[in-house]
Amino acid sequence: MPNAAEPLSPEPLVAEPLLQVRDLRTWFLTDSGPVRAVDGVSFDVRAGETLGVVGESGSGKSVCAKSIMRLLDEPARIVGGSILFKGRDLAHLDDEGIRSVRGREIAMVFQDPMTSLNPVLRIARQLVEAMTAHGRFTAAAARSRAIDLLRRMGVASADRTVDSFPHQFSGGMRQRVMLAMGFSNEPSLLIADEPTTALDVTIQAQILDLLRGLNRDLGTAVILISHDLGVIANICSRVLVMYAGEVVEEGAPEDLLTDPRHPYTWALLHAAPRIDAQAEDRRLITIEGQPPDPRAWPSGCRFRARCPFAIEKCAEHPELLPVEAGRAARCWVTQAGGALRTPERAQPRAAAPAAPAPAVPILEVSGLEKHFPLAKESYFARQRVLRAVDGVDLQVVAGETVGLVGESGCGKSTLARLVTRLYEPTGGKIVFAGTDITHASQSAIRPLRRRLQMIFQDPYASLNPRMTIGEILAGPLILHGITGDAAAARTRVDELLDLVGLPQQSVQRFPHEFSGGQRQRISIARALAVGPDFVVADEPISALDVNIQAQIINLMVDLQERLGLTYLFIAHDLAVVRHVCDRIAVLYLGKIMEVGPAAALFSRPLHPYTRTLISAAPVPDPRVERTRRHVPMKGEPPSALNPPSGCRFRTRCPIAEERCAREEPPLLEAAAGQRVACHFPGRLSYTDARDL
Amino acid sequence: MSDIALPAVASPRTRWLRRYGLASFGAAVILAWVIAAIFAPWLTRYDPNFVDVAMRLQPPSASNWLGTDALGRDVATRVIYGARVSLAVGMVVVLVGALFGTLLGAAAAYARGWAEEGLMRLTDLVFCFPPIILAMAIAAALGIGTVNTAIAMLVVWWPKFARLSRSLVISQRSMEYVEAAQSIGFGPAHILLRQIIPNAVGPLIVLVTLDLGNAILVFAGLSFLGLGTVPPTAEWGAMVGEGRELVQQWWVATFPGLAILTVVMGFNFMGDGFRDWLDPHAKRR
Numbered sequence: 011m012p013n014a015a016e017p018l019s020p021e022p023l024v025a026e027p028l029l030q031v032r033d034l035r036t037w038f039l040t041d042s043g044p045v046r047a048v049d050g051v052s053f054d055v056r057a058g059e060t061l062g063v064v065g066e067s068g069s070g071k072s073v074c075a076k077s078i079m080r081l082l083d084e085p086a087r088i089v090g091g092s093i094l095f096k097g098r099d100l101a102h103l104d105d106e107g108i109r110s111v112r113g114r115e116i117a118m119v120f121q122d123p124m125t126s127l128n129p130v131l132r133i134a135r136q137l138v139e140a141m142t143a144h145g146r147f148t149a150a151a152a153r154s155r156a157i158d159l160l161r162r163m164g165v166a167s168a169d170r171t172v173d174s175f176p177h178q179f180s181g182g183m184r185q186r187v188m189l190a191m192g193f194s195n196e197p198s199l200l201i202a203d204e205p206t207t208a209l210d211v212t213i214q215a216q217i218l219d220l221l222r223g224l225n226r227d228l229g230t231a232v233i234l235i236s237h238d239l240g241v242i243a244n245i246c247s248r249v250l251v252m253y254a255g256e257v258v259e260e261g262a263p264e265d266l267l268t269d270p271r272h273p274y275t276w277a278l279l280h281a282a283p284r285i286d287a288q289a290e291d292r293r294l295i296t297i298e299g300q301p302p303d304p305r306a307w308p309s310g311c312r313f314r315a316r317c318p319f320a321i322e323k324c325a326e327h328p329e330l331l332p333v334e335a336g337r338a339a340r341c342w343v344t345q346a347g348g349a350l351r352t353p354e355r356a357q358p359r360a361a362a363p364a365a366p367a368p369a370v371p372i373l374e375v376s377g378l379e380k381h382f383p384l385a386k387e388s389y390f391a392r393q394r395v396l397r398a399v400d401g402v403d404l405q406v407v408a409g410e411t412v413g414l415v416g417e418s419g420c421g422k423s424t425l426a427r428l429v430t431r432l433y434e435p436t437g438g439k440i441v442f443a444g445t446d447i448t449h450a451s452q453s454a455i456r457p458l459r460r461r462l463q464m465i466f467q468d469p470y471a472s473l474n475p476r477m478t479i480g481e482i483l484a485g486p487l488i489l490h491g492i493t494g495d496a497a498a499a500r501t502r503v504d505e506l507l508d509l510v511g512l513p514q515q516s517v518q519r520f521p522h523e524f525s526g527g528q529r530q531r532i533s534i535a536r537a538l539a540v541g542p543d544f545v546v547a548d549e550p551i552s553a554l555d556v557n558i559q560a561q562i563i564n565l566m567v568d569l570q571e572r573l574g575l576t577y578l579f580i581a582h583d584l585a586v587v588r589h590v591c592d593r594i595a596v597l598y599l600g601k602i603m604e605v606g607p608a609a610a611l612f613s614r615p616l617h618p619y620t621r622t623l624i625s626a627a628p629v630p631d632p633r634v635e636r637t638r639r640h641v642p643m644k645g646e647p648p649s650a651l652n653p654p655s656g657c658r659f660r661t662r663c664p665i666a667e668e669r670c671a672r673e674e675p676p677l678l679e680a681a682a683g684q685r686v687a688c689h690f691p692g693r694l695s696y697t698d699a700r701d702l
Numbered sequence: 703m704s705d706i707a708l709p710a711v712a713s714p715r716t717r718w719l720r721r722y723g724l725a726s727f728g729a730a731v732i733l734a735w736v737i738a739a740i741f742a743p744w745l746t747r748y749d750p751n752f753v754d755v756a757m758r759l760q761p762p763s764a765s766n767w768l769g770t771d772a773l774g775r776d777v778a779t780r781v782i783y784g785a786r787v788s789l790a791v792g793m794v795v796v797l798v799g800a801l802f803g804t805l806l807g808a809a810a811a812y813a814r815g816w817a818e819e820g821l822m823r824l825t826d827l828v829f830c831f832p833p834i835i836l837a838m839a840i841a842a843a844l845g846i847g848t849v850n851t852a853i854a855m856l857v858v859w860w861p862k863f864a865r866l867s868r869s870l871v872i873s874q875r876s877m878e879y880v881e882a883a884q885s886i887g888f889g890p891a892h893i894l895l896r897q898i899i900p901n902a903v904g905p906l907i908v909l910v911t912l913d914l915g916n917a918i919l920v921f922a923g924l925s926f927l928g929l930g931t932v933p934p935t936a937e938w939g940a941m942v943g944e945g946r947e948l949v950q951q952w953w954v955a956t957f958p959g960l961a962i963l964t965v966v967m968g969f970n971f972m973g974d975g976f977r978d979w980l981d982p983h984a985k986r987r
Contacts, residue, residue: 041714041717263805273767427881432885452884453889455887456887459887460887462885463885464876466881470879471877471879475879485883486886489887534887536882540886
């Protein structure tokens, strides 16, 4: 391909780029033909630059990174193109050559900090080996350097913890260790593949801060791969958007994220709810369909089938061409000067329904507790108890959506399973629709399950792989005797599929034939089969890509309007919760810290924890990001085995005083409908609220 | 893009043969034995138990393809009839043991608590003894006979299935689809039998197949030691036992031994094939 995808140089060339990727093609040579995961990617990374790569799963971003490191497993192979790095072509380097580059000149940090460290070796040994492997340090020098690096990465008392095993570290801490290992040989390029995806928002903010600082202080170039535009906007000086194995848009985040020139970037931006946006209609703008099959890319523009702006010319494959200084896009529409206008959002339903339904609580939870006894370390050891949920009061009124947010381990999933009585509470009371179900037997609850259903997080685990969709959906109907005979059940199953927007032919198929988003639709259909009025959704969208998330949110909002559902919506993504929910409860270590109307909670958070959570969530707009005031969150959440005395948040709270350790603050009404468990409600937020 | 050299893709036929060739060979061998066992009377003109002392210890010949034994019985006929006993005992022991062990292990794993603990200690108890010694002791106590030996083998056979099914159910139990079934209101019996066990059945099938050969071998071993079948019955292990001192008349022990070898190998090849087929990792290649 002559002069095909020559990347642009925004400024006159200062120096030779550090890394030049040209027309890279990495295919998976499977028995059923080549899967063209990366199919003609070109880009440059200059020394000291931070380049962000975004795209949904399957867009080829991770394979691209692995190609640079040559960490490809059979049957993946680089079948074309070149990767020039400091005068060497990494794509054609022999094994020994690439080994001297890996870790020494290019380092990589992976997504899952839980599996990327060897569990049987001490941290010190792993760091020392990483350094001595390239012969630049003696073992003794490497050890003192390891301690320095850990300290630089923000690991507390590094000289002691360096001798720990990985399992003694939390996820955030392990990611710091991985970064220390990555930087240990002073590489000139660090590739971070979704480094914060497995972490909580507050920890993510800490790691991103760290990464930004390292890039600034050490001058190491960074390629940051992420599906989250907010994360990219936060750090990167240039962004690549990948779709279907190609780069579809390239530019500075300020331009690209505010004025996208490729419809796919545009779609990504609009599909994700923003934490700083004013709540409008709950429906998000989504694009139809699925990414194309990588075995047979369409001949024209690969985004054409899903593109709301497609024109006739799109039947021809576009090249990545400059649209403006420093920007390029692979799109005929914007090449021709066309604009990507945001369509009018569907008008919110004419005001609210005239007579708001009387506030009937459908679910009332008081003093709810769930303690899990852990295995004793020895026979005489004290029984240790994990206080997953530790005194929660919550009311859900018919017809509303209540959000439950908090970091992992705060007890939100346990709470969901208590409310649906998959678990039996240790203490407290659950009243559902006037019936006390706290200790009701499973057979006593069975009739109530027609009204109380649950949607699960993982669409790959929540459907039985050995059952057809028909069997999965008909099961509940038959169990509860909802439909008389097989024919009636069949009709109802068709109705359900129709309701969630799946074709009726799906009945005969098995879950593995569907994508994640479609599976989540099936999961929703199953929950709705029995005609519930209360649905607990446990992180229903967190395993999905942004655009699919938006589709599922829209579906859930639609269903709520049509069927009058009440949702208890659990999520860790604040922007999503804010977008979907009427009221929000913030959970920390098994207790509610703050609960209130969504709008009020976000515009005027009264609890310091709420305030820090909101400030930690990244916004996909660098200009907004720069003006936002970040409240740094100290440290990591303490263990629920042994929660701090007094206020549980005090160990990480920026405004904690001596009183907080002595007295536990009760959950009291501090503003209309807004209840807070803090001795100093609003002290942190009033001064900072306007910054949001 | 014509300059991109792709490695030659193996034809589907070659690929299939590479993966399942040995397994289908094994299946063919087993099938042949099963057919031989069913149609034994039509495959030979001799009675397996017809004693003709005048014809004793004849080497393989046109009339007696595999020779005759010490009592003048046709070895080929007895090998064919022997397949009936060996295959039947092997299948009954493994299938009944698998069914019993699987259900018990699965129920214990789902119930947790003392039921699980108790069952696991019971399996430990059985595992404490070398299986063939324990089976010998039980068989000797019950009295010699095909049925009694099969019962003795069952006692030592079920625990491995209980262990495997327990671990499989434990790994499935925490899957969200089980919670989903609970939240719909399904009872434990439905969840265990209709939802969990179908997902755990793959590794169990592999173990059953691999184990069939093993069971046949153990039964032949017991018969060899005189604990299996009652004498005139044609049985491979017993036939090897009868021929073990006849070094000159090699055919008496060799051919039933070969029969055992082929059956055990056949089941092993088949089991490996099932494992490849059920392994999601191997599938992608």
